[in-house]
Amino acid sequence: MTLALFLSVLLGSILLGLPVAFALLLAAIALMLQMDLFSADILAQALINGVDSFPLLAIPFFLVAGEVMSKGGLSKRIVRMAMALMGHRKGGLGYVAILTAVLLAGLSGSAVADAAALVSILYPMMRKAGYPEGRSVGLLAAGGIIAPVIPPSLPLILVGVAGNISIKNLFLGGIVPGLIMGTALMLVWAFLMRSENVESFPKADKAERLAAFRDGIWALLLPVIIIGGIRFGVFTPTEAAVVAAVYALFVTTFIYREITIEILFDILVNAGRATAMVMFLVGCAMVAAWLITVAQLPQQLATLLGPLVENPRLLMAAIMILVLLVGMVMDLSPTILILVPLLMPVVKLAGIDPVYFGLMFVINCSIGLITPPVGTVLNVVCGVGRVPMSAAVRGSWPFIAAYLVLLVLFVVFPDIIITPMKLFIG
Numbered sequence: 001m002t003l004a005l006f007l008s009v010l011l012g013s014i015l016l017g018l019p020v021a022f023a024l025l026l027a028a029i030a031l032m033l034q035m036d037l038f039s040a041d042i043l044a045q046a047l048i049n050g051v052d053s054f055p056l057l058a059i060p061f062f063l064v065a066g067e068v069m070s071k072g073g074l075s076k077r078i079v080r081m082a083m084a085l086m087g088h089r090k091g092g093l094g095y096v097a098i099l100t101a102v103l104l105a106g107l108s109g110s111a112v113a114d115a116a117a118l119v120s121i122l123y124p125m126m127r128k129a130g131y132p133e134g135r136s137v138g139l140l141a142a143g144g145i146i147a148p149v150i151p152p153s154l155p156l157i158l159v160g161v162a163g164n165i166s167i168k169n170l171f172l173g174g175i176v177p178g179l180i181m182g183t184a185l186m187l188v189w190a191f192l193m194r195s196e197n198v199e200s201f202p203k204a205d206k207a208e209r210l211a212a213f214r215d216g217i218w219a220l221l222l223p224v225i226i227i228g229g230i231r232f233g234v235f236t237p238t239e240a241a242v243v244a245a246v247y248a249l250f251v252t253t254f255i256y257r258e259i260t261i262e263i264l265f266d267i268l269v270n271a272g273r274a275t276a277m278v279m280f281l282v283g284c285a286m287v288a289a290w291l292i293t294v295a296q297l298p299q300q301l302a303t304l305l306g307p308l309v310e311n312p313r314l315l316m317a318a319i320m321i322l323v324l325l326v327g328m329v330m331d332l333s334p335t336i337l338i339l340v341p342l343l344m345p346v347v348k349l350a351g352i353d354p355v356y357f358g359l360m361f362v363i364n365c366s367i368g369l370i371t372p373p374v375g376t377v378l379n380v381v382c383g384v385g386r387v388p389m390s391a392a393v394r395g396s397w398p399f400i401a402a403y404l405v406l407l408v409l410f411v412v413f414p415d416i417i418i419t420p421m422k423l424f425i426g
Contacts, residue, residue: 327368
């Protein structure tokens with residue numbers, strides 16, 4: 001009864017058009033009233049306590065770092081470096097897009113920001129070289145969603161906070177799945193390009209490659225500093241966010257010299273707005289998560305999923321299907337903040353590795369960013385590239401299919417993720 005009340009109020013509010021944060025708050029209030037616990041003071045205190053978290057401090061700093069890198073010229077330098085390495089191959093701009101997506105993922109952690117950067121820089125080049133319109137934007141969108149998986153990743157931070165999972169372990173565990181996703185895109189792109197007649201670019205000579213590398217080395221050093229610092233205990237993920245923001249500001253201001261006071265002001269305003277929205281959503285979600293625990297909803301869910309708890313792989317398959325369906329109609333952050341607190345106790349009861357579950361959850365939610373009917377990233381690439389949604393949907397399906405195959409493989413053979421994750425974590 002309590003579980004049905006929570007879900008009906010939450011889903012009903014969302015269907016009526018209420019913002020997800022307010023829908024979560026309303027569902028929490030419904031639970032409080034049902035349990036005769038309602039108090040405005042308790043509600044306000046729970047909302048404040050929900051965002052009073054040291055790990056969440058990483059969010060504003062990573063947002064600042066992402067904005068600085070986006071407007072400070074790091075994206076175009078990474079593209080130039082990828083062009084020098086792979087631009088001469090058949091379908092070379094596609095490989096450049098994938099390599100750039102993987103490198104950018106280690107800088108910003110935002111699928112929307114990465115996809116927008118990829119489209120704005122590479123799509124005009126792909127169109128001029130004769131690449132199919134839909135397939136080009138489909139690839140760029142698919143490349144953009146690698147960002148939530150490879151650290152630093154804002155969704156991994158949210159999963160860590162919502163599920164009480166080590167953010168350090170999530171960051172280190174996300175490296176290999178992200179690289180596998182990039183490799184899968186390259187294999188699919190190579191298959192699709194067999195019969196295409198597109199313009200090739202001259203092979204860069206040694207001097208050009210060296211010049212591109214020298215220009216982009218400052219951007220490449222950032223993920224090395226972040227991952228290395230976290231892995232060897234130099235700083236925590238939250239402290240890594242501060243390092244990333246300071247480093248990005250230093251490079252773009254004093255080395256590339258593309259950030260002015262006016263641009264910096266806009267960067268801070270944009271990051272502040274984004275932080276306010278995310279933090280309010282997190283606060284409302286943490287109120288709901290607290291009441292979910294008090295109302296013993298996970299235990300009710302565990303009773304419903306009783307037969308599956310005995311078979312961890314079957315349970316993961318069922319959870320992945322649920323997350324995939326929800327991710328198709330809801331954005332990534334709300335999906336994490338709603339479902340992770342509800343599912344985490346069931347996952348632990350089944351003996352599933354929490355870090356593995358968190359990574360799988362983020363990978364699955366990321367796929368939802370390029371699937372209709374919502375497809376946030378798909379909408380962004382269509383808007384930036386001025387491409388019809390129908391063409392983008394047709395062009396993205398081979399890459400979505402590749403990601404779904406990977407998802408099945410990760411469920412059936414969890415050691416693909418778990419074994420390298422343990423090596424990185426040590």
